[in-house]
Amino acid sequence: MLIDSHCHLDRLDLTAHEGSLDKALDAARARGVGKFLCIGVDAANAPVVKGLAEQYGDVWCSVGIHPLDLSRNDPAGLDWLLTELNHPRVVAIGETGLDYHYEPESAPLQQESFRYHLEAARQTGKPVIIHTREARADTLALLREADLPNTGVLHCFTEDWDMARAALDMGYYISLSGIVTFRNAGALRDVARRIPADRLLVETDSPYLAPVPHRGKSNEPQFVCEVAAALAEIRGESLQQLWENTTANFHRLFPLTAAA
Ligand SMILES: [Zn+2]
Numbered sequence: 526m527l528i529d530s531h532c533h534l535d536r537l538d539l540t541a542h543e544g545s546l547d548k549a550l551d552a553a554r555a556r557g558v559g560k561f562l563c564i565g566v567d568a569a570n571a572p573v574v575k576g577l578a579e580q581y582g583d584v585w586c587s588v589g590i591h592p593l594d595l596s597r598n599d600p601a602g603l604d605w606l607l608t609e610l611n612h613p614r615v616v617a618i619g620e621t622g623l624d625y626h627y628e629p630e631s632a633p634l635q636q637e638s639f640r641y642h643l644e645a646a647r648q649t650g651k652p653v654i655i656h657t658r659e660a661r662a663d664t665l666a667l668l669r670e671a672d673l674p675n676t677g678v679l680h681c682f683t684e685d686w687d688m689a690r691a692a693l694d695m696g697y698y699i700s701l702s703g704i705v706t707f708r709n710a711g712a713l714r715d716v717a718r719r720i721p722a723d724r725l726l727v728e729t730d731s732p733y734l735a736p737v738p739h740r741g742k743s744n745e746p747q748f749v750c751e752v753a754a755a756l757a758e759i760r761g762e763s764l765q766q767l768w769e770n771t772t773a774n775f776h777r778l779f780p781l782t783a784a785a
């Protein structure tokens with residue numbers, strides 16, 4: 526089994542599947558994708574992702590406020606998040622984090638939000654899904670400050686090895702997306718080679734970032750197979766090894782998904 530550890534099922538372009546999410550999921554299942562983690566981005570889509578996780582036995586979800594969605598949502602706050610996290614199909618917190626690439630001006634607000642997500646992780650023991658872009662020092666500083674016994678994952682990782690190693694040292698996992706297949710992503714492929722086999726996850730981040738050879742099209746969960754194939758080749762592992770390791774890692778990080 527392969528697992529798509531980060532997808533936005535409520536945002537897929539379903540044109541290729543006659544408008545049917547069932548068909549998009551079936552296309553992935555037919556290729557061996559056995560589980561999907563559907564990621565929340567704000568208060569408005571929390572009921573939607575929870576609904577999908579209730580509807581499908583192989584879909585789980587997370588709830589949180591994306592760092593680039595704060596202006597529309599704040600103050601959602603810690604109490605809101607803790608209430609959402611009571612739901613049995615909500616297995617993680619996020620996505621949260623810091624993105625100074627698109628919105629450097631909202632850094633203080635992003636940090637405040639990231640902090641209360643980390644506090645929710647502490648109080649619930651659920652892992653946190655971290656979006657980080659051009660905010661290496663602050664992301665690591667907040668993770669260090671939180672010092673969570675349960676950790677989480679740096680999703681769609683595109684930063685350098687120093688940051689990866691610092692996060693790995695704190696117990697975090699690293700998830701790679703279709704970006705590793707992009708022609709200009711040589712530095713990221715070097716990082717991908719060095720991530721320990723027991724800390725690596727794979728994701729599509731669909732509908733964004735479709736891997737080669739689908740680049741430019743809308744991304745969907747079945748393309749996690751292309752991400753995995755590229756990673757196996759980059760890392761010099763067999764496809765089977767990569768599937769098994771990333772699935773075991775997913776179950777270790779998100780234990781609430783392991784029983785099914
Ligand atoms: Zn993200």
Ligand SMILES: [Zn+2]
Pocket residue numbers: 531533564620730
């Ligand atoms: Zn995402």
